[in-house]
Amino acid sequence: MRRLFMIAMAVAITGCTGQGEAESGVKLLLNDPGSATFTEVQPGAAKGNFCGLVNAKNRMGGYVGNTPFFYEKSSTTSAIVQPPRTEDFQMYWLSIRSKSSSVEELMQLHQKCDLVARWKSVCGGEYPGSRHALCEALSGPGDKFYLAMKKEFGD
Incomplete structure (x- = not known):
């Protein structure tokens, strides 16, 4: 039972790490990474891909609104899609x-x-x-x- 719990925790942590990696990559593209809020983040077509919406402040300090983003694991590509x-x-x-x-x-x-x-x-x-x-x-x-x-x- 304990081993099953440890495996479940490892899978959960791995899933969080992938999404965290995706969000970190997207934050590198933003003017104010600390203001980023991510919503509707979902796994993508391939393992490790993530897609969702990001909202962050622009250079003027105003939020730009939810903008689609994706992270492609195989190429480590982060993109804000406009x-x-x-x-x-x-x-x-x-x-x-x-x-x-x-x-x-x-x-x-x-x-x-x-x-x-x-x-x-x-x-x-x-x-x-x-x-x-x-x-x-x-x-x-x-x-x-x-x-x-x-x-x-x-x-």
Whole structure:
């Protein structure tokens, strides 16, 4: 009986450690890690993965609201998943039109779209927010993205 209790405790501690590791990784991405509150934290699609919501203070000291996050154990990737907004694509379009666009801007859009796309494989369910339609065009050939942006924002 005592041995069974010890095994149960070891399993419980291991589970807590995994979630703690996930939360620690996410805190490294925050401006004010001490203000972080985690809710709806669930095991992900693979052992050691965790997904949930985090709320923390921004640089101005205000809470930003619950934002989806995931932790992928196999790659030790922690990510706060914020899909690009229409304004992000519009700013990039304006920089293309003024011939001042940068690879870094495009990579940031790619990264935000990719994190939303990875949600299902890491967490096992659909992303709890919405995916921007231009993310689909961004993952295709370059001319498809350009034409989609032109259609969305005009000349």
